[in-house]
Amino acid sequence: MSNKKGLPSEISNYWPEIFKDIEIKAIPIDYIRSINIVFSDGTVWTVDIDRNKESIDVNDIEEIIEEIIDENEDSIETVDFKLDTEQVQKDIKKRTDIFMKKRR
Numbered sequence: 001m002s003n004k005k006g007l008p009s010e011i012s013n014y015w016p017e018i019f020k021d022i023e024i025k026a027i028p029i030d031y032i033r034s035i036n037i038v039f040s041d042g043t044v045w046t047v048d049i050d051r052n053k054e055s056i057d058v059n060d061i062e063e064i065i066e067e068i069i070d071e072n073e074d075s076i077e078t079v080d081f082k083l084d085t086e087q088v089q090k091d092i093k094k095r096t097d098i099f100m101k102k103r104r
Contacts, residue, residue, distance in 0.1 A: 014085040014089070027081060027083065029049065029053075029058045029061055029062060030058075030087075031083050031084050031087060031088055032049045032081055032082070032083060032084075033048075033049055033050050033082045033083060033084050034046055034047060034048050034049055034050065034081075034082045035047040035049065035065060035079060035080070035081055035082070036078075036079070036080040036082070037068065037069070037072070037076055037078075037079050037080075038076070038077045038078045038079075038080070039072070039075050039076055039077060040075050040076070040077045041075070045068070047064070047065060047068075049061060
């Protein structure tokens with residue numbers, strides 16, 4: 001279940017004080033662990049991004065996902081991105097620390 005900002009509840013619940021006010025429009029591929037594509041007939045395709053990151057160029061992964069969605073958009077019910085929320089949290093904290101140090 002997603003909240004009104006478009007985030008999956010697993011994300012907004014992981015670090016609610018930060019994620020509650022964020023609206024996601026794009027997700028860097030480095031934060032995506034997998035993508036589940038659910039079709040109207042109940043079929044689920046899982047694209048394991050983690051497993052393929054080393055062997056496939058990031059641009060190729062984006063093209064593959066876009067192609068799958070374009071070719072099957074009439075029969076896709078949902079597309080669910082599983083994120084590496086721990087890495088997102090670490091990166092936000094790191095960037096916040098850098099930002100705060102520069103402002104002193």
